[in-house]
Amino acid sequence: MLRGTKRPLLAFEDDDGAENQTLTPDAKMFKGLTTPPASPEKQQRKYIGVGVRQPFEAVSSSVTNIDTTEEAHEDLKPKRLAFGSEPLTSKTKSLLQQSSVATCENSWLVTRESEYRDIIEFLQGSIGMKDSNENSLYITGPPGTGKTAQLDIILRDKFQEIVLGPARATLPKHDSDLTNVSYFETQPDVFQPVAVAKINCIALAKPETIFQKLITEFTNTRSPAFHTGASSTVKTLEEFCRSKPSTHFVMILDEMDKLINGNGSGASKTKTILDLFLLAKEPSINVTVIGIANSIDLKDRFLNGLNLQKELLPKVIHFRPYNSDQMFEIVKQKLSVFPQCFELFQPMAIRFATTKCSGSTGDLRRLFDLLRSSVQLFELDSLKSNAVSNVGSKRKVTIAHVAKAVSKFMGSATTRARIGPLNIQHKIVLCSLVHRERFDLHQCICTIDEAYDYYVKLLRRTEVMKPLSKTEFLESCNSLQTCGVVIIDFSRKRNIQSGSQKTIKSSVIEAELQEEISKIELLKRLL
Numbered sequence: 120m121l122r123g124t125k126r127p128l129l130a131f132e133d134d135d136g137a138e139n140q141t142l143t144p145d146a147k148m149f150k151g152l153t154t155p156p157a158s159p160e161k162q163q164r165k166y167i168g169v170g171v172r173q174p175f176e177a178v179s180s181s182v183t184n185i186d187t188t189e190e191a192h193e194d195l196k197p198k199r200l201a202f203g204s205e206p207l208t209s210k211t212k213s214l215l216q217q218s219s220v221a222t223c224e225n226s227w228l229v230t231r232e233s234e235y236r237d238i239i240e241f242l243q244g245s246i247g248m249k250d251s252n253e254n255s256l257y258i259t260g261p262p263g264t265g266k267t268a269q270l271d272i273i274l275r276d277k278f279q280e281i282v283l284g285p286a287r288a289t290l291p292k293h294d295s296d297l298t299n300v301s302y303f304e305t306q307p308d309v310f311q312p313v314a315v316a317k318i319n320c321i322a323l324a325k326p327e328t329i330f331q332k333l334i335t336e337f338t339n340t341r342s343p344a345f346h347t348g349a350s351s352t353v354k355t356l357e358e359f360c361r362s363k364p365s366t367h368f369v370m371i372l373d374e375m376d377k378l379i380n381g382n383g384s385g386a387s388k389t390k391t392i393l394d395l396f397l398l399a400k401e402p403s404i405n406v407t408v409i410g411i412a413n414s415i416d417l418k419d420r421f422l423n424g425l426n427l428q429k430e431l432l433p434k435v436i437h438f439r440p441y442n443s444d445q446m447f448e449i450v451k452q453k454l455s456v457f458p459q460c461f462e463l464f465q466p467m468a469i470r471f472a473t474t475k476c477s478g479s480t481g482d483l484r485r486l487f488d489l490l491r492s493s494v495q496l497f498e499l500d501s502l503k504s505n506a507v508s509n510v511g512s513k514r515k516v517t518i519a520h521v522a523k524a525v526s527k528f529m530g531s532a533t534t535r536a537r538i539g540p541l542n543i544q545h546k547i548v549l550c551s552l553v554h555r556e557r558f559d560l561h562q563c564i565c566t567i568d569e570a571y572d573y574y575v576k577l578l579r580r581t582e583v584m585k586p587l588s589k590t591e592f593l594e595s596c597n598s599l600q601t602c603g604v605v606i607i608d609f610s611r612k613r614n615i616q617s618g619s620q621k622t623i624k625s626s627v628i629e630a631e632l633q634e635e636i637s638k639i640e641l642l643k644r645l646l
């Protein structure tokens with residue numbers, strides 16, 4: 120209620136109660152109004168600079184008799200949710216993402232300097248020496264050992280789109296109509312024009328389409344030359360490379376062992392791999408072929424069996440599984456961006472996690488998932504004990520948190536053992552995720568909403584079973600995460616306006632999943 124005293128003057132009134140003759144636009148808008156139609160916070164900003172010395176809160180409190188004590192303002196402040204809102208734990212989980220950018224002082228991953236120098240030595244000889252015998256390379260090692268990551272860092276640091284300095288004036292020119300071109304320094308201040316094509320072989324429906332895919336990566340899509348559709352062969356690719364003599368072509372085939380496991384006859388698969396590696400041995404063209412695969416014995420099974428001469432076989436570089444000490448150094452380096460993030464863990468907790476992961480597979484990705492899950496369990500414990508304010512100082516992620524995460528997500532050593540207890544609906548959801556990741560490679564960051572849409576379309580097409588509702592699908596995804604066969608996390612996609620979204624991906628070995636699913640006739644059509 121208004122008090123019985125005289126109303127205080129507003130911003131646009133004189134002492135005698137009459138309106139000022141020179142009214143501002145704001146004064147005209149509020150003419151005749153007792154209280155301007157705005158919140159106190161906005162009104163204060165609006166009247167600053169109009170000539171008012173008294174803030175609007177003082178005017179409002181004297182008019183409406185509002186309690187402006189500090190306690191009242193404290194009660195009106197919005198409250199932050201405790202779980203997941205601590206900046207230190209949020210930063211730690213972000214740094215432990217598999218996709219987080221590696222902050223390397225050098226051009227090699229931690230503990231991978233030897234492998235890096237072997238790759239650079241190969242590239243300098245293959246690209247810089249016309250008569251080099253080593254023009255093909257096979258990089259092998261178990262999953263999660265840094266094969267693709269190390270090669271991506273080399274492509275980022277050593278293949279330059281723009282060259283600065285005195286050598287710029289004498290740079291050779293690229294052949295016309297080429298894309299993905301750059302310069303590689305073969306010797307100090309000596310640069311060679313290169314065109315790089317990196318293909319993930321999982322996306323190929325048939326092995327023989329690799330030749331057309333490579334031509335497409337090298338050429339302008341608007342150029343009709345050499346675009347002959349699926350009929351392209353290794354001869355077409357060879358003629359294309361020969362027509363561009365000024366440029367050296369680097370062909371990187373990631374997940375190359377998928378060419379063997381894909382569709383097609385065994386003879387066709389073997390011939391495709393053989394053609395790719397023999398193409399690099401042609402003396403009249405400038406081609407370097409780099410294959411990346413998990414199969415350690417691929418070279419022995421498919422290349423040595425052809426009784427080729429030693430100089431025709433590719434050079435092999437092994438990425439061996441990480442041991443516990445190497446994993447510890449990698450985690451320490453990854454968290455060094457914010458030293459407080461490393462201090463959030465007890466050192467023995469990290470040692471315990473690295474021992475568990477190195478003893479099973481040596482997969483670095485599993486270690487990051489395990490540590491990130493440990494931080495989430497730590498947040499839950501902090502929330503329950505009302506100790507969120509002490510997260511960054513007194514409390515730490517302990518061995519108990521890591522042990523709980525190990526028992527929850529790594530209790531079953533094999534994919535087969537983890538899939539066995541699932542019911543039929545959970546297996547269908549898992550099959551749809553794997554099916555999508557196999558054929559939709561370029562959309563590898565998959566939100567749960569996208570996964571559900573794909574799941575519904577797949578079931579309607581195969582008519583295996585009626586799809587679950589959206590709520591039931593989400594519950595199934597949470598159950599799959601508990602069993603350790605999928606990973607649900609938060610990610611930020613550029614094409615999602617709402618920002619941070621829940622993403623989902625499978626964490627199973629596809630060969631073991633295929634073997635387990637083949638026992639159920641109903642599910643054979645899903646993979």
